[in-house]
Amino acid sequence: MLKLFKLLGNKRLFVILIGIVMFITLMGFTIGSRTSLSWPEKFVRDTVGFVQNIFYKPAGYIAGLFEDIGNMKGIYEENEELKIALAQYTREKARFNFMEAENKRLQIALDFTIAQSEKNNYEFHIAQVVSVNTDPNNRSLVIDIGQRDGVKVDMTVTxxxxxxxxxxxxxxxTSTVKLITTMDVKDPNTNAIAATALNKQDKTFGIIESYDQKTGTLLMTGIKEDDPLKEEDTIVSSGSGGLYPQGMVIGTVESVQIGEMGSLRTATIIPAADFVDWKQLFVVFTPEVQE
Structure with missing residues (x-):
């Protein structure tokens, strides 16, 4: 038994010696200066490279996948922020456009009232249109100022x-406004307008008491034969009769015709007011009715 242990011990020593010799030999191959690798080195490098390639590609793919998911999340969040910014910009732009249009309307209204006050001793109270009645037999509209604001029946609206x-x-x-487009010579309650031509107040005179629905024009009658009225003259209220104050612009002469009796003429007037899409109007306060 003792001999057997000695024999096994000698074999272990022999194996260790062989291993040391092979290690020294391998070191000798690798330490020296040379241009090519030994076959053990090639084997080891190829093996290591193969194993690294097997593990590196899936690891790189997984890492790239997580990176792409992170990028997609960032892009989604950025898109959401851009959508919010675009919606806010759209709201602000609409609000700005509305304010700009409102400011322009108010500036026009201010310029109009200043110009009118310089011509006549009138006050123009601005009013918003509440509703419009399009019934051909009762064309009217409702404005948002009434008795508490000093408005009275028969006040002029422009x-x-x-x-x-x-x-x-x-x-x-509120107040209801009867439009001049309801004027009918056959109606005994029609509000006829005593009219003249701008810059010809001492020479021109006529009565407007009817509106033609088909042509959209007013008819001015009772014009004298020697009246200098001509096409494109601006027609304004003369102030006679007391209902309409002096100087209210009515329209423009489209044509002048010989009257039925030959001694008087008639004129077709294109209304200056556009009877659609109203937003703001003015009630005229004259010194006689102002409180």
Whole structure:
């Protein structure tokens, strides 16, 4: 038994010696200066490279996948922020456009009232249009000022462009305006307008008491044969009769015709006011009715 242990011990020593010799030999191959690798080095390098390639590609793919997911999340969050910014910009732009249009309307209204006050001793109270009645037999509209604001029946209502009508009904907070497009010579209650031509007040005179629905024009009658009225003259209220104050712009002469009796003429007038899409109008306060 003792001999057997000695034999095994000698074998272990022999194996260790062989291993040391091979290690020294391998070191000798690798330490020296040379241009090519030994076959053990090639084997080890190829093996290591193969194993690294097996593990590196899946690891790189997984790392790239997580990186792409992170990028997609960042892009999504950025898109959401851009959507919010765009919606806010759209709201602000719409608000700005509305304010700009409102400011322009108010500036026009201010310029109009200043210009009118310089011509006549009138006050123009601005009013918002609440509703419009498009019934052909009862064309009217409702404005948002009434008796508490000093509005009375028969007060004149105008737009920046021209005459619109007269107040026909008044309540505490609103007023109904009867449009000049309801004028009918056959109606005994029609509000006829005594009219003249701008810069020809001492030479021109006529009565406007009807509106033609088909042509959208007013008819001015009772014009004398020697009246200098001609096409494109601006027609304004003369102030006679007391209903419409002097100087309210009515429209422009489209044509002048010989009257039925030959001695008097008639004129077709294109209204200055555009009877659609109203937002703001003015009630005219004259010194006689102002409180």
């Amino acid at each position: 737009s920046v462009e021209g005459l619109v009508g007269v107040v026909s009904k008044v309540s505490n907070f």
